[in-house]
Amino acid sequence: xxxxxxxxxxxxxxxxxxxxxxxxxxxxxxxxxxxxxxxxxxxxxxxxxxxxxxxxxxxxxxxxxxxxxxxxxxxxxxxxxxxxxxxxxxxxxxxxxxxxxxxxxxxxxxxxxxxxxxxxxxxxxxxxxxxxxxxxxxxxxxxxxxxxxxxxxxxxxxxxxxxxxxxxxxxxxxxxxxxxxxxxxxxxxxxxxxxxxxxxxxxxxxxxxxxxxxxxxxxxxxxxxxxxxxxxxxxxxxxxxxxxxxxxxxxxxxxxxxxxxxxxxxxxxxxxxxxxxxxxxxxxxxxxxxxxxxxxxxxxxxxxxxxxxxxxxxxxxxxx
Numbered sequence: 302x303x304x305x306x307x308x309x310x311x312x313x314x315x316x317x318x319x320x321x322x323x324x325x326x327x328x329x330x331x332x333x334x335x336x337x338x339x340x341x342x343x344x345x346x347x348x349x350x351x352x353x354x355x356x357x358x359x360x361x362x363x364x365x366x367x368x369x370x371x372x373x374x375x376x377x378x379x380x381x382x383x384x385x386x387x388x389x390x391x392x393x394x395x396x397x398x399x400x401x402x403x404x405x406x407x408x409x410x411x412x413x414x415x416x417x418x419x420x421x422x423x424x425x426x427x428x429x430x431x432x433x434x435x436x437x438x439x440x441x442x443x444x445x446x447x448x449x450x451x452x453x454x455x456x457x458x459x460x461x462x463x464x465x466x467x468x469x470x471x472x473x474x475x476x477x478x479x480x481x482x483x484x485x486x487x488x489x490x491x492x493x494x495x496x497x498x499x500x501x502x503x504x505x506x507x508x509x510x511x512x513x514x515x516x517x518x519x520x521x522x523x524x525x526x527x528x529x530x531x532x533x534x535x536x537x538x539x540x541x542x543x544x545x546x547x548x549x550x551x552x553x554x555x556x557x558x559x560x561x562x563x564x565x566x567x568x569x570x571x572x573x574x575x576x577x578x579x580x581x582x583x584x585x586x587x588x589x590x591x592x593x594x595x596x597x598x599x600x601x602x603x604x605x606x607x608x609x610x611x612x613x614x615x616x617x618x619x620x621x
């Protein structure tokens with residue numbers, strides 16, 4: 302059963318003639334207990350899509366102009382402010398990429414976790430439950446750590462605290478938006494191991510936002526690749542990593558550093574991600590694509606199922 306169904310979501314920033322389309326026709330599902338990775342360069346619309354699930358993008362400047370976001374069968378785009386307050390944390394929780402900026406520097410971490418408990422599970426707003434949550438995310442000596450301020454903890458420990466806060470409400474969906482970006486590679490691996498372990502132990506679904514295809518194979522069941530506010534490829538993680546089909550996915554794969562073989566210069570994608578409101582005509586990746594044809598600039602391609610469970614937004618996906 303689908304826990305989350307995003308259907309043809311469209312979002313603009315601005316109004317009228319000044320409106321710029323940031324998310325354009327996104328459709329994505331996540332089943333209970335499944336991990337889906339949303340991948341793409343910065344500016345592709347990943348975070349805006351993720352924040353839209355609980356309507357965390359403020360209106361204005363945003364404007365939800367079409368589609369549905371069904372969370373547990375209910376459309377969050379039609380919910381009242383009171384209903385949204387209940388599902389934020391209660392059904393879907395968020396972990397962001399910079400824990401140092403997300404944690405309040407003047408409150409002890411125990412009190413910050415307890416605040417989440419008071420909102421969603423007031424009967425559990427105790428030091429004992431805070432300690433249990435800190436143990437769950439692997440923080441040593443939690444009995445003393447609950448009195449720490451954020452600055453007294455390392456970046457990796459701060460991120461574990463953020464995950465504990467997100468888990469305090471027992472959400473069914475955890476959205477992790479670049480949770481390892483500000484951490485070194487050793488701590489990155491620990492956080493990914495923690496997310497994988499928590500998924501198995503708690504049975505929650507995870508939407509992981511990342512620009513790094515190198516971490517996808519370790520955690521994802523399926524991968525959605527975004528470009529220019531649209532999904533350009535959607536596939537099971539192992540299939541996509543073994544044989545990417547869309548030219549953009551192939552280019553992202555080629556830009557990942559290789560640890561084996563002779564050292565070689567990284568293969569960079571030419572050009573830049575187009576700014577919202579300034580997308581090129583036709584295929585949005587065409588100006589940077591190595592297999593683009595003249596007709597690519599004439600018509601925007603549809604996202605088509607080319608193999609069982611594999612969707613690609615490119616009629617020339619078989620090209621080298």
